Amino acid sequence: MQIEGDTVGDVVRRLRRAEGQIRGVIAMLEDGRDCADVVTQLAAVSRALDRAGFKIVASGLQQCMSGKNDGSDQAADIAQMEKLFMSLA
Template sequence: MAVSTENPQTQKQVLNRLRRAQGQLNAVIGAIESGAGCREVVIQLAAVSSALDKAGFQIIATAMQKCVTDPDDQSDPMTVQELEKLFLTLT
């Protein structure tokens, strides 16, 4: 299964989260370049991390749902164990 391409709404949500993370990462870089304080940089880093985690969880949740509802789909064959391992890499 490709990343969220079966449901355009899910794909849009994942891409929005990733774009948000990209913007926040640019803010971190800008903050460091301008000599911002530690607190501001860490807050922005936490926002980037959270946005990336949410995108990853959404991708994995979509894959798990597909695995359960259509176990014979061979477009991206992954076992439940592989999905669990991917999930745990985000925690």
């Protein structure tokens, strides 16, 4: 199963945003910022990464449900998607 181009672009944007947030967290730590501010930013990074992962999983589920898979066993695809989804939970 391949990730569609639109989804790839969206996920890459989300990951680049998270990358910038991580750089910001590192700078905050180096500058001695308040731990509550650092934790707030870390939570934002975590949500951004979760959203990127969920977007990929949702895309795969959509492909499976619409029958766009490559002809492989649908039960195996569903099991694989369930495993991926649970790895993000």
